[in-house]
Amino acid sequence: MKKIQFQSLESYVAYFRRLVKLEREAEKNFHLKEIKNLTGHEREKVGRAILKLSARPAGELIGGYKLIKFYRRDMPDHQISVGDVVLLSKKSPLKDGIEGTVYEKGQNYITVAFDREFPFKKAKGSFRIDLYINDITFRRMLDTLTLIENRVSKFPLEVLLGRGEVEVNSVEFESDDLNESQVKAAQLALGSTPVFLVHGPPGTGKTTTLVKIIKELVERRNKILATADSNNAVDNLVVGLIKEGLKVVRLGHPARLDPALLKVSLDYMVEHHDKYEEIKKIDEKVEKIRSKQTEFKKPIPSLKRGLTDEEIFNLAQKGKGARGVSFEIIKSMAKWIDMQREINSLVSEKIQIYNKIVEEILSRTDVVCTTNSTAGSDLLLGITFDVAVIDEATQATEPSSLIPLIKAKKLIMAGDHKQLPPTILNPEAQALSFTLFERFLENYPEASYMLRIQYRMNEKIMMFPSIKFYDGKLIAHPSVRNITLSQIVGSEIRDPILDDTPVVFVDTCRMFKEKVKRGSFSKYNPREAEFVKKLVDKLIGSGVIKNAVGIITPYKDHEDYLKDKIPGVEIHTVDGFQGREKEIIILSLVRSNQEQEIGFLNDLRRINVALTRAKRKLIIIGDAETLTSNSFFHDLIQYVKNNGKFVSLEANCKRSLGKSQ
Secondary structure, eight states: OOOOOOSOHHHHHHHHHHHHHHHHHHHHHHHHHHHHHSOHHHHHHTTSEEEEEEEEEEEEETTTEEEEEEEOTTOOOOOOOTTOEEEEESSOHHHHOEEEEEEEEOSSEEEEEESSOOSSGGGOSOEEEEEOOOTHHHHHHHHHHHHHHTTOOSSOHHHHTTOSOOBOOOOOOOOTTSOHHHHHHHHHHHHOBSEEEEEOOTTSOHHHHHHHHHHHHHHTTOOEEEEESSHHHHHHHHHHHHHTTOOEEEOSOGGGSOGGGGGGBHHHHHHTSTTHHHHHHHHHHHHHHHHHHTTSOOOOHHHHTTOOHHHHHHHHHHTOOBTTBOHHHHHHHHHHHHHHHHHHHHHHHHHHHHHHHHHHHHHTOSEEEEETTGGGSGGGTTOOEEEEEESSGGGSOHHHHHHHHTTEEEEEEEEOTTSOOOOOOOGGGGGGGSOHHHHHHHHOGGGEEEOOEESSSOHHHHHHHHHHHSTTOOEEOTTTTTOOTHHHHSSOOOSTTTSSOSEEEEEOTTOSOOBOOTTOSOOBOHHHHHHHHHHHHHHHHTTOOGGGEEEEESOHHHHHHHHHHSTTSEEEEHHHHTTOOEEEEEEEOOOOOTTOOOGGGGOHHHHHHHHTSEEEEEEEEEOHHHHTTSHHHHHHHHHHHHHSEEEESSTTOOOOOOOOO
């Protein structure tokens, strides 16, 4: 494949600056247009708004964030999750809406963190929450591109452009906790410079390997910045690093962090620092002054009438009024201004103390952990790292990965470019789905290593994805090679579909037809959903716990339909299951039509994710005749026939597998 290079730094920056701006506008417009064009009830119906919420104060969060709990007895289904930025309003989100961050959610409530006092008095009335956007990530991408344009980077920019030199070396490293493949990846990652890529297929212990690499780097006296594009991926790194006994600081909004990790968050450490008492005393002084300040006239324009603060002071000292403003008002405004100056001085002192505390905390930590975006915050301004480590790098756009990259001399990335790429809204910005990990892999293939031993799947579930996506190089660890459903149920289920066969394909034989909702581009299949429900009911009736079962479908409308039919079982589109696993996965493929059209089932990276979530049992449900118009599904069905079980729902259903393409 042709190496992707840029002729100059200027062309590189211009290329990505344009794409970021396009995507930024698309994401913002998506929510704004929807809020503008849909009624509140319509937006609630698609899961991106919640209406008729009551509210009550719920205390404070570290860092001074105000918590408000919004609740409703009949809370509808919605897409709003912990960490999302939302608009909170009473009447119109676009007029009186204020931004907050979701801190906690339950069956009948959502708690939102605000960085200022809640503006609606006594939190009374009926409220509305809308899913929104956080523009700060886009701003940080653009700021980083400007820094690169000005050659402000610790990482060698020639390598970034695809025209630099990389050195691949293996160093001595051993670990009883890693397998041979993981040790080899660590040896190369530790010895190579300035970039190395760890390719981690499903279940191969990519994050575990990264944690060991980071620990060894710390022992070699390196300062580490560890990031990922999502908060969940960062938290997974933090958990592993803490277990290794490393000193970790987690940066990020407290509402977006795993509550179990708050004690390693920067906000928690700041508030428990010895010098924080000084900040509290300053806050008390400021509060007293502000309380007293309300007794005096605030110098608003209508009172000042063009007078400067200095002119007001001079007039007050001389006992005079001016421009139709009485001496009493002049005197009162002068007192207010004097108090404000004292407040400003105290706030400045508070900021200096805070910055010293942060500097002290960061100076004695081994690893700073944060999302790619937060790596661009002012907290890390001017701080240099020896190595930046980016996990789940194939889920981050290149501009996102640049934010941590420029802060370190060396970069280690881990990911799997055979799974889902970043989601891009703007068709004109689709080039952003090609990640920095992939570009480095094509430009410097020697600076990469693939992990090969997987610990998730039965070998029969693993083998087909291994052949199609990983050159047949994956090896099932003995601990999972022959795991079966009966081992967690107690005995084999007497059923041709639910027995111990690891991989089953159920051919619906054109009996279940796909449908389209009015005004929707998605698909759903009601009868296929009913069949999935029967399978789940039989699994639960046979002793399988609900949490062991996951249902995946490529289509959002089918996901919604399934959720109505099957409560209590985790059901998601493919995107919602990336990085996840279940003992049993039912994959409902939906498509069944005379034209043999399969739409975006052609996205094989998405199908790879779906096929690699199951540990003991994978049940694939679909219409063989429709699916085999694509050679991938033809080969999948042939593989299941040879290595698993192919079940037709009609005894006389003898569909042709079609021609391999």
